[in-house]
Amino acid sequence: IDTAGYEDVTDDSLEARMREQTEAGIEDADVILFMMDAREGVTSLDEIFAERLRRQDKPVILLANKSESRESGGGVGEAYSLGFGEPVAISAEHGEGMADLYAALVTASADIFIEEIDEPDKPIRIAIIGRPNAGKSTLINRLIGEDRLLTGPEAGITRDSISVDWEYEGQNIRLVDTAGMRRKARVQEKLEKLSVADTIRAITFAEVVVVVMDKDNAFDVQDLQLADLVEREGRALVYVASKWDLEENPQARMAELKRMADDKLPQLKGSPFVALSAHSGRGVERLMPAVLKAHELWSVKVKTKDLNDWLSMATQRHPPPAVDGKRIKTKYMAQTKARPPTFVLFASRGGNLPDHYLRYLTNSIRESFDLPGVPIRLTVKGGSENPYAAGGAKSGPERYKGDAKTAPRKVRKKEEQESHLPGKALEQKKTRVAKPRVISGVKASSSKKAGSSVAIQKGARGGARQVSRSGRIRTGQKHAPKK
Incomplete structure (x- = not known):
């Protein structure tokens, strides 16, 4: 659906009527293509329109048009601020970026179930x-x-x-x-x-x-x-x-x-x-x-329960191959549309599933559900094995986002501390080594004369010890109460 330019007006003018048509198009759409001018960058109207689209529970693909020249590089970078992820750089006039747009559409429409309406009079x-x-x-x-x-x-x-x-x-x-x-x-x-x-x-x-x-x-x-x-x-x-x-x-x-x-x-x-x-x-x-x-x-439609029962049987009979020494775990499968039957498999690191295993699953679907000669579409959506990591939210209704603060504190703290960079990880590992604490205001010394102090260490009974002003060592252990 091609819509008119979005204008921030509410009167009875022509622009207001065009905005109403745009609003109607948004309501009817399954996927929204939000196009901006990469040469001009993000404008105030773009921000208003982006705020309007966030209230819609529909996938949005951000298109940075007129990206054929170097002048558009800054506008593409500004597009990230709109909050719709990575923009797709295209040039509608010269036909550039159409393959990237097609790939983005396939990904965005994978979870959309298109209900086929049976029309008895339709030939x-x-x-x-x-x-x-x-x-x-x-x-x-x-x-x-x-x-x-x-x-x-x-x-x-x-x-x-x-x-x-x-x-x-x-x-x-x-x-x-x-x-x-x-x-x-x-x-x-x-x-x-x-x-x-x-x-x-x-x-x-x-x-x-x-x-x-x-x-x-x-x-x-x-x-x-x-x-x-x-x-x-x-x-x-x-x-x-x-x-x-x-x-x-x-x-x-x-x-x-x-x-x-x-x-x-x-x-x-x-x-x-x-x-x-x-x-x-x-x-x-x-x-x-x-x-x-x-x-x-x-035109067949397979129940989700039957699909997942079959998935459990198929993966037990022939488990997914290991990639880099790690086994790929399949989560669940659902049919997103019919004509032809289209299925989506959710798996950890699903993008690493080899083609021969996808052919095995496709042929097994055709054989198990009695679909001889039917073209079957099978797409895989993967993510991290950690459900709280970025891109690894739990399947179905997402409990936690990778960058959200609703994840458990222990998980967030560990994720913030540990780095995947070798140099940074080594530096963090060194900082985690326990250092002896020194009592403030007292200088450390190796002798035990009166008035000096040594670093606090663990005593025989687990308590801290230090040299008192009288020269005796105090362990910090409390005496048991007298009977």
Whole structure:
């Protein structure tokens, strides 16, 4: 939501009405991007707006715009005073810092649970993709029962993505026919480049993607790239082997195709596979049940209790590997959104979890909760093992902040005294050595003549001792009361 500039006015002027629109945008937003001018630095209006945003229980990302020149360095440093952490230096005009902004958005939105609203009248968007002349348009015509799309033996008839609304057993369906995608090296014409971009856009906005392949040369390089693109976009996937009426040994060929799919695309292991012939109609009736089943699994929501029971079992069966001799401790896991299923794992030093262990957890989720072929997103949020250290607050409702004064006194005192710098730590260690105390006003001496004094030390009975003016040694131990 783009908002107008924030003005500190309350009258009936245009600026006041724009401020009301900005306030409404803040209320509706899940993440707030607070943009300031790095060249001008922090202004009074920035401070007023920052005070307003602190009252919102929403993540705020501070953007220091116009940071492409050296003049903006001071403004970026001043941005820390607004209290929103490290600012993200960007240049909206030149496109600089967009990768950092994207990373900040991913981190800020990890804990936001986006509730999917079920709309019974909303159509399920299904994109039909594949190489040229794979039979995509013919398949859609067979599904809807009429020649809605132009077909023919020539490759590349379809140039644009065409949407067809259809109803299947009471469920509204929107089928999207796309242009065939060839290898990038073969795409030379400008029109074909636009068609490929249109196909990629159709994949992005689809919910289920059907990859149509020729049974004789299925899973070549282009088919694998298309399926990998579907997985990276987080869409549900269904394989279709077309021209199946010409197959002489269907059972053996189907087993071979499924094995190839699992070997070449292990991240989509278990995706449904449908063999059909769009020309004769053989096997077409099995496509829509497979599509609806994939859509159901893609929209699944797992209870937090079941997730943490599974996490305990998975980590006991295969504990996280040690990093620098220290074991990584997993705390708990929660699902933050569906479509595709997205999970967040909280662990101590979670950023050190290796990729192979994350793949193990992802595959275990897919196997334990019966989600074959569903793209799963798993992010890890880590922190210090000390719950009172900076960045190591206890999971869930944070009891203590690392820099807060609500932490126990013993923890705060130790944290203030000990330093991680080698020289400073050695100096602090020396200062902790007990030094003998000397009675003020009396000079220290090694002799025991009258009127002198020695440093206080521990006596045989644990009391302090000193030489009195008469030359006797007083231990400081009190006599027991007389009976």
